[in-house]
Amino acid sequence: xxxxxxxxxxxxxxxxGHLFSQENTDEDFEGGSxxxxxxxxxxxxxxxxxxxxxxxxxxxxxxxxINNLNPAANNKLxxxxxxxxxxxxxxxxxxxxxxxxxxxxxxxxxxxxIPFNRDNGWVFNFGINPVSNISYKIIANRESSGDRYTNTxxxxxxxxxxxxxxxxxxxxxxxxxxVYNYGFGNIITQRTIDFENPAYFDTYIRRETxxxxxxxxxxxxxxxxxxxxxxxKNLRYLTLGFVYQTGxxxxxxxxxxxxxxxxxxxxITASGTINIPSAYGFGLSNxxxxxxxxxxxxxxxxxxxxxEFGVTPSNFNTSAxxxxxxxxxxxxxxxxxxxxxxxxxAGFFYDQAYYEVNGENINTIGFRFGLGIPxxxxxxxxxxxxxxxxxxxxxxxxxxxxxxxxxGVNFGELWFLRPDEDF
Numbered sequence: 517x518x519x520x521x522x523x524x525x526x527x528x529x530x531x532x533g534h535l536f537s538q539e540n541t542d543e544d545f546e547g548g549s550x551x552x553x554x555x556x557x558x559x560x561x562x563x564x565x566x567x568x569x570x571x572x573x574x575x576x577x578x579x580x581x582i583n584n585l586n587p588a589a590n591n592k593l594x595x596x597x598x599x600x601x602x603x604x605x606x607x608x609x610x611x612x613x614x615x616x617x618x619x620x621x622x623x624x625x626x627x628x629x630i631p632f633n634r635d636n637g638w639v640f641n642f643g644i645n646p647v648s649n650i651s652y653k654i655i656a657n658r659e660s661s662g663d664r665y666t667n668t669x670x671x672x673x674x675x676x677x678x679x680x681x682x683x684x685x686x687x688x689x690x691x692x693x694x695v696y697n698y699g700f701g702n703i704i705t706q707r708t709i710d711f712e713n714p715a716y717f718d719t720y721i722r723r724e725t726x727x728x729x730x731x732x733x734x735x736x737x738x739x740x741x742x743x744x745x746x747x748x749k750n751l752r753y754l755t756l757g758f759v760y761q762t763g764x765x766x767x768x769x770x771x772x773x774x775x776x777x778x779x780x781x782x783x784i785t786a787s788g789t790i791n792i793p794s795a796y797g798f799g800l801s802n803x804x805x806x807x808x809x810x811x812x813x814x815x816x817x818x819x820x821x822x823x824e825f826g827v828t829p830s831n832f833n834t835s836a837x838x839x840x841x842x843x844x845x846x847x848x849x850x851x852x853x854x855x856x857x858x859x860x861x862a863g864f865f866y867d868q869a870y871y872e873v874n875g876e877n878i879n880t881i882g883f884r885f886g887l888g889i890p891x892x893x894x895x896x897x898x899x900x901x902x903x904x905x906x907x908x909x910x911x912x913x914x915x916x917x918x919x920x921x922x923x924g925v926n927f928g929e930l931w932f933l934r935p936d937e938d939f
Contacts, residue, residue: 547653547670548618549609549916551878551906554871555822555829556703556790557650557674561815561837561867562624565601565898565924569886570841571863575799575813576757578691578737581926582629584643586735586759586799587681587693590629591637595894598927599627605902605920612909620651624922637685641695647675650703665711673703675727675766691737699766700728720775727790731764753803757813763794763821770825788825793818809843819870833877835870839863841884859888861900869906873913880906886922894928 552558563585567574574583582599583589604621627643654669681695706722740754772784799813819832841863847856867880882904889897900922909915 547616548607548620548649548651549906550652550654550914551869551871551873551916552650552652553654553669553671554869555819555824555832556648556792559648559817559835559870560624560646561865562601562603562645562922564599564627565886565900565922565926566843566861566888567841568601568902568922568924569861569863569884569888569898569900570811570839570843571865571882571884572811572839572841573797573799573813573815573837574811575735575759575797575815576737576755577799577801577809577811577813578739578755579809582627582641582643584625584627584641584645584679585733586737586757586797587639587641587683587695587733588691588735588737588759589757590639590641590681590683590693591685591691591737593629593631593639594634594928595631596929597629598929599625599629599924601625601922601924603902603920603922605918608917609914610909610917611912611914622646622649637683637691639683641679641681641683643679645677645679647677647699647701649674663711663713663716665709665716668708668710669705670707671703671705673701673725675699675701688742689739691739692734693736694734695732697731697733698728699731699764702726717776717778720773722773723770724772725768725770725790727766727768729764729766731762731792733759733761735759750802750804753801755801757799757801759797759799759815761795764792766790766792768825786825789823790825791821791823793821806848807845809845811842812838812840814838817870822870829871831872832870833872836868837865838867839865846890857890861886861888867906873907874911876911876913878907878913880904880916882918896926898922898924898926900924 562568563573563583564581566581573585574589575586578589578592580594582597601624603624607618607620609616625645629639629641632638650671650673652671656667658665677697677699679695679697681693683693685691703725709719737755737757740751768788768790770786774782795817797815801811803809815837817835819835822832844860846859862885864883869878884900884902886900891897902920902922904918906916907913
């Protein structure tokens with residue numbers, strides 16, 4: 517069994533090498549939401565399949581799962597676990613008069629958690645996860661002094677991280693976690709200007725920015741299970757969580773190519789930094805009875821401190837994400853039907869983007885419903901269904917509607933046990 521899983525992990529790493537590289541030399545970009553044109557694109561808030569189905573980040577939610585945002589939440593991992601997540605969805609964007617439709621699919625992350633000592637919550641975790649995504653194609657037909665021309669703006673890319681973390685529980689109540697991250701990626705943008713009048717020269721401008729650097733995040737989870745009287749049923753399973761991510765500077769190299777229809781080219785290269793601001797968040801969770809988990813969290817990032825090659829966009833401000841969800845655990849009865857063996861999840865989130873457009877904040881509200889399906893004692897499949905709305909059609913803005921399926925595959929293994937205990 518272990519050999520089969522190791523082969524699977526090697527295959528996934530080979531596959532995700534190009535899925536996360538964000539490289540594409542094709543000049544015809546697929547397109548996506550026009551809102552990804554800003555900064556480093558859409559911030560990806562997928563910390564695990566479990567938390568995705570609940571609409572939260574899991575800052576204060578512990579259990580037998582891997583959380584790639586708050587390492588302290590991994591303190592109750594039972595066995596070595598491999599978690600792979602993917603999604604596929606349908607995006608519709610409209611400005612009231614025109615509508616575009618795009619199908620999108622991605623590998624969202626691969627994470628491994630290894631409990632060295634379950635009694636002390638000593639867990640090592642490793643993963644490769646996307647941080648942001650850029651994917652847009654905007655076509656605008658314009659006219660100047662009676663001459664018509666077409667502006668096409670295209671872009672793709674994003675930031676990915678490789679993370680190495682450790683978790684440890686102190687005094688059987690406070691869990692601390694620390695993660696080293698290596699971020700890397702690139703952003704490719706291009707603009708073309710095509711004139712109907714052959715007397716004018718068409719223009720092509722392409723810019724590619726590569727960047728990389730290290731950053732850190734850490735977290736804490738306080739569990740009340742061993743701090744309150746066992747008779748205090750309402751507080752017995754209460755947990756509080758906190759996470760902080762340092763700001764960091766991405767070392768960046770930029771290459772620009774400018775062409776015209778008469779064949780003259782110019783290449784401009786530059787080096788600098790992209791400054792990513794710090795972030796922090798809070799969360800809590802509680803279990804009511806034996807089967808119901810409830811969790812809330814909030815996450816903030818100071819994008820007013822963002823800068824790109826020394827320039828800070830005037831429309832950037834603080835982003836905020838709020839989530840709330842619940843989870844219904846399987847029935848404890850031995851003789852239970854298939855549906856009683858499932859874990860049911862639901863939740864919603866509200867996201868205020870880090871940028872303004874036409875003086876207005878761009879907000880997203882989303883709803884999630886998920887199922888945890890056991891495959892065997894140590895393996896499971898998570899399926900989540902997502903729907904979200906971003907922006908609006910008034911005031912020159914764009915309304916995005918997204919329908920998607922999110923899937924997570926979890927493989928469990930028994931490592932670091934004596935041979936006679938392995939089963």
